[in-house]
Amino acid sequence: MFGLALHGGAGTLPRSEMGAEQEDRYRAGLSIALSAGYAVLEGGGTSLDAVTRCIVLLENDPSFNAGRGSVFTLDGRNELDASIMDGSTLKAGAVCGLTRIKNPIALARTVMEQSDYVLLSGAGAEDFASNHGFEFVPSSYFYTAARWQQLERIRGGDTSLSALTISHVGTVGAVALDSDGRLAAGTSTGGMTGKRYSRIGDSPIIGAGTYADNRSCAVSATGHGEIFIRAAVAHDISSRMRYGQRDLVAAVREVVLDELPALHGEGGVVAIDRHGEIAMEFNSEGMFRASRKEGGEPEIHIYRAD
Numbered sequence: 001m002f003g004l005a006l007h008g009g010a011g012t013l014p015r016s017e018m019g020a021e022q023e024d025r026y027r028a029g030l031s032i033a034l035s036a037g038y039a040v041l042e043g044g045g046t047s048l049d050a051v052t053r054c055i056v057l058l059e060n061d062p063s064f065n066a067g068r069g070s071v072f073t074l075d076g077r078n079e080l081d082a083s084i085m086d087g088s089t090l091k092a093g094a095v096c097g098l099t100r101i102k103n104p105i106a107l108a109r110t111v112m113e114q115s116d117y118v119l120l121s122g123a124g125a126e127d128f129a130s131n132h133g134f135e136f137v138p139s140s141y142f143y144t145a146a147r148w149q150q151l152e153r154i155r156g157g158d159t160s161l162s163a164l165t166i167s168h169v170g171t172v173g174a175v176a177l178d179s180d181g182r183l184a185a186g187t188s189t190g191g192m193t194g195k196r197y198s199r200i201g202d203s204p205i206i207g208a209g210t211y212a213d214n215r216s217c218a219v220s221a222t223g224h225g226e227i228f229i230r231a232a233v234a235h236d237i238s239s240r241m242r243y244g245q246r247d248l249v250a251a252v253r254e255v256v257l258d259e260l261p262a263l264h265g266e267g268g269v270v271a272i273d274r275h276g277e278i279a280m281e282f283n284s285e286g287m288f289r290a291s292r293k294e295g296g297e298p299e300i301h302i303y304r305a306d
Helices: 020-042 048-061 104-114 122-131 145-155 225-230 233-244 246-261
Strands: 002-010 080-086 093-100 119-123 171-175 181-187 210-212 217-223 267-273 278-281 286-293 299-303
Touching: 002 048, 002 119, 002 267, 002 278, 020 048, 020 171, 020 267, 048 080, 048 181, 080 104, 080 210, 080 225, 080 267, 093 104, 093 122, 104 119, 104 122, 104 246, 119 145, 171 217, 181 210, 181 217, 181 225, 181 278, 210 233, 217 225, 217 233, 217 246, 225 246, 233 246, 233 267, 246 278, 267 286
Parallel strands: 002 217, 093 119
Antiparallel strands: 002 171, 002 286, 080 093, 080 181, 171 181, 210 217, 217 267, 267 278, 286 299
């Protein structure tokens, strides 16, 4: 049995504000990434390759807040974060505060596979990237008019734009189980519109936004990063399975629907366990999500019942 699940962010975008054209773009992006990741697994590829492939495609899609299409900091910059984890070895790699790397998830994987470190930041991470043959893109590569308009609204004091609006957050991630029973998870984000002081959320934090362990599950999270860090969301789900004997669905629901709301945290996760069971749970209005199991049909959803 193999399978995968991915997300493109969770938040509070009401159905009434989701136009048909916009919804079609989101669904198309999720579908392309899902098909590509599934093809990797169907061809006998690894869960790490499937996760990387999915996230690279979502990073390249300007609809999502990762890679191209990332949101802007208060001073008009793009600062990108990503992480990836191999459930078979518990090795992990992460990067944060990137400004010139097209696909942060690829750099995070290189950190995992070709360094002694787990988390690299800013200029140091980009020095590492240069030493490992990564090409740099100009800051204009990440620009989209929609993200700039969001920043202008924040700068103008528009209190109606929530930091938890889907279009405002839009982190991407993927989890996979390959035919050899190996789990992997990855997450990538442009952060939060209008953030200051080089703020870092949960996406590059192993155990918060990303976690994978062949003994339990693989998890990628999206939502209010500060709360997800405090709750160690991804690791908590894994621990409830390993030590509390919960199944995947129960562990995910307890954390997302009980623990997070108690801390006023909004968002969700996609997760897969070692048996191929998939859970995609959220406590917000919606979560862009997609999944497919071996022999099954693709599932793509935005709201809870669509």
